[in-house]
Amino acid sequence: MSLTRTLIARPFSLTARTTTTRPFSLAARRMAEGDAGAPRSGGSAQGDAFTKREQASEDYYVRQQEKDKLAKLKQKIADQEAQLAKDREEAEGLTKKS
Template structure:
């Protein structure tokens, strides 16, 4: 019996994952936590909250406008490329429109 107790103790000291940790750590706020809810809930807003919300809305709108501008530029480039391809097709049809083999050779 003493032998089994010694074996159990040896195994427990050899494997630190088996041992329990009794240390207590303090509760910490996660990044972005700002504290408790304001009194009155989300319906209650002071001037700072309103200004902050307006600033966020403005920032989001500016980012969306930049994104739309980039999309419009990209669309314009694609249209230009398609127009060039149409022009090239018309040139090929004008040169040898009667001979479809002429297109395959190029």
């Protein structure tokens, strides 16, 4: 066997052998109810003080976000109305000159 043939064939056979003999496993993570953010079931858990406080905090956050969004929209409307009034005055000025 020639030297070039040995060098070419050898790395391929080593690579093929090591990739096919490596073990591969993947452990699936299993979670029980209530683990790591899973929703709580009904019953006594719904009347829990922590659950009520958490719900109130989430509701407050949502209301604040909606309030901010509404304020931004109102400001945008006011800006657009001011621009519209300015454009109307300009249009009236042009029609009076004609």
